[in-house]
Amino acid sequence: xxxxxxxxxxxxxxxxxxxxxxxxxxxxxxxxxxxxxxxxxxxxxxxxxxxxxxxxxxxxxxxxxxxxxxxxxxxxxxxxxxxxxxxxxxxxxxxxxxxxxxxxxxxxxxxxxxxxxxxxxxxxxxxxxxxxxxxxxxxxxxxxxxxxxxxxxxxxxxxxxxxxxxxxxxxxxxxxxxxxxxxxxxxxxxxxxxxxxxxxxxxxxxxxxxxxxxxxxxxxxxxxxxxxxxxxxxxxxxxxxxxxxxxxxxxxxxxxxxxxxxxxxxxxxxxxxxxxxxxxxxxx
Ligand SMILES: [Zn+2]
Numbered sequence: 001x002x003x004x005x006x007x008x009x010x011x012x013x014x015x016x017x018x019x020x021x022x023x024x025x026x027x028x029x030x031x032x033x034x035x036x037x038x039x040x041x042x043x044x045x046x047x048x049x050x051x052x053x054x055x056x057x058x059x060x061x062x063x064x065x066x067x068x069x070x071x072x073x074x075x076x077x078x079x080x081x082x083x084x085x086x087x088x089x090x091x092x093x094x095x096x097x098x099x100x101x102x103x104x105x106x107x108x109x110x111x112x113x114x115x116x117x118x119x120x121x122x123x124x125x126x127x128x129x130x131x132x133x134x135x136x137x138x139x140x141x142x143x144x145x146x147x148x149x150x151x152x153x154x155x156x157x158x159x160x161x162x163x164x165x166x167x168x169x170x171x172x173x174x175x176x177x178x179x180x181x182x183x184x185x186x187x188x189x190x191x192x193x194x195x196x197x198x199x200x201x202x203x204x205x206x207x208x209x210x211x212x213x214x215x216x217x218x219x220x221x222x223x224x225x226x227x228x229x230x231x232x233x234x235x236x237x238x239x240x241x242x243x244x245x246x247x248x249x250x251x252x253x254x255x256x257x258x259x260x261x262x263x264x265x266x267x268x269x270x271x272x273x274x275x276x277x278x279x280x281x282x283x284x
Contacts, residue, residue, distance in 0.1 A: 007224050008231040008270050009262040010181070011056040011254075012146070013045060014123065015075070015238055019063040019089035023125065034239060039071050041242020046078050048251055052258065056080050057267040059123045059146075062087030062107035065114050076115055081266040083121035084108060084142070092130035101136055108140065120268045123147050127183065134160045137178055144179040144271035146233065151182045153223045153230030155274035179271040179279060181233060187216060188235040193246065209249035217256050224260070229277070231270045232262075 018035030021027070049056055058075050060082055065072045076082060086092075087107035092100045108118045120143040124133065127147045137145055137158075145158050158180040161173030185191050192212045196203040216234060223230045241250055258264075265273075 005224070005228045006273075007220070007227075007229075007262055008265050008273070009220065009257055010231060010233045010265060010267045010270050011049070011054065012123075012233055012235050012267060013042075013056060013058045013238060013241075014085055014235060015042060015058050015060045015064050015072075016085070016089060017061075017064045017068060017071075017239070019061045020125065022063070023089040036239075037242065038237065038239035039068060041238030041240070042071055042075065044242050044247055045236075045238055046074060048247065048254070049080070050078060052254055052264075054254070054264040055266050056264075057083050057121065059083045059085035059121075060111070060114075061085045061089050061125075062103075062110035063089060065110040069114075072114055081121070081268050082111055082115050082119065083123065083146075083267065084111060084119035085123050086125050089125040091126040091128040092124050092133050093128040095130065097130070097132045097136075100130055100132060104136055104140060120144065121146060121181070121271065123183075127185075134158050134176060134178055138176055142178060143268065143275070144181050146181040146183055146267060148180050148182055149184055150180070152184065152219075153227050153232060155182070155231060155271060155279065156180050157279055179275050181231065181267055181271055181274075183233055183235055187219060187233065189240045189246070190235075190237055193240050193243075209246040213249045213253040217253055217260075220257055220260065220262060231265075231274065233267070 015038060016035060017038045018032050021031040021035050058080050060072055084107055087103045111119045118141065122137050122142050122145050124147040129147055148158065150156060157175035158178040159173040159175055163171040192205065192207045194205040220232055223232050
């Protein structure tokens with residue numbers, strides 16, 4: 001095993017535009033415009049990434065590819081990875097197996113038309129997998145998933161058949177070949193920043209961008225302190241992080257990460273490195 005420390009950072013952008021609002025039935029002009037702002041955010045993010053020479057991973061719903069082709073092509077033209085984020089942004093846990101598979105295939109066809117190849121990576125809308133998702137991803141040739149929270153700096157093998165029943169001990173299912181690139185709501189811009197009001201709840205959001213980025217940098221410092229090799233994944237949405245004061249704080253985070261030795265990689269490359277070093281049957 002390589003003794004030189006490697007501390008990888010994956011910057012990931014869920015390019016939802018209006019899809020998440022439509023999936024929740026919010027189709028009046030204002031929520032739609034909130035998603036539309038993602039087009040502005042995406043342009044700003046592409047400029048920032050280009051100026052720092054960073055390749056990132058964009059989870060782009062088929063909805064966005066077909067609704068906003070020029071914006072989607074710009075992501076590809078900048079050399080970023082395009083990964084799968086469903087077609088209609090409906091959480092798989094709310095779909096039948098057939099519905100989930102049909103949506104998965106439709107989105108993959110849109111990605112193949114956009115990039116010339118199918119997606120290698122998947123992230124579920126709202127981070128809620130169904131009991132079928134892992135099997136479907138394996139059947140459709142995916143390398144990795146990025147929807148689970150069972151680790152922080154270590155990719156692991158996604159399992160099928162975990163059993164959780166009330167009043168019974170938890171039983172682990174079998175590990176599969178699918179590489180899990182773990183995520184966390186704490187490293188997602190949405191709950192920190194977005195104001196959401198529904199009939200029953202208010203999520204205040206609107207936190208200080210500087211304070212959130214400070215916490216995100218501390219997460220990198222702790223990875224450096226605690227593991228020789230690790231991957232830290234940040235999740236952002238162009239319509240969220242794309243606001244001016246957040247972009248300034250985010251760019252400062254990128255600078256600090258680079259100065260501290262972060263290796264910026266696409267998630268596909270990081271997942272391959274994890275698989276080849278640690279997760280293949282022959283890995284030490
Ligand atoms: Zn999303």
